[in-house]
Amino acid sequence: MNAIAEAPRAVMQMIDTAAGKQARATVLKAAQRLGAAHGSFRCSACRGRCEVEVTYKRDGSVKHSKGACRTPGCIAWED
Secondary structure, eight states: OOHHHHSOOOOOOGGGSHHHHHHHHHHHHHHHHHTOSEEEEEOTTTSSEEEEEEEEOTTSOEEEEEEEESSTTSOEEEO
16 A cells, blocks of 8 residues: 555644634634623634633733634634
8 A cells, every 4th residue: 555645634724724813813803802801703714603712911912812613624722
């Protein structure tokens, strides 16, 4: 058998793409604009909904965020 054919292929996650990074930024911007600590916001990658939890610093910038799109295979992150 061919070793190349049997090797598992690396799957690029949606969040690692330019569209995924833009979708994450858009969702976080929406949450930050409302000052929401958690909520559901529109995903610009798939037009679905993203469940987001955000912790803010005193100056209003994002300290920690965690989110996942309801659409399987779409964006998900924690930082």
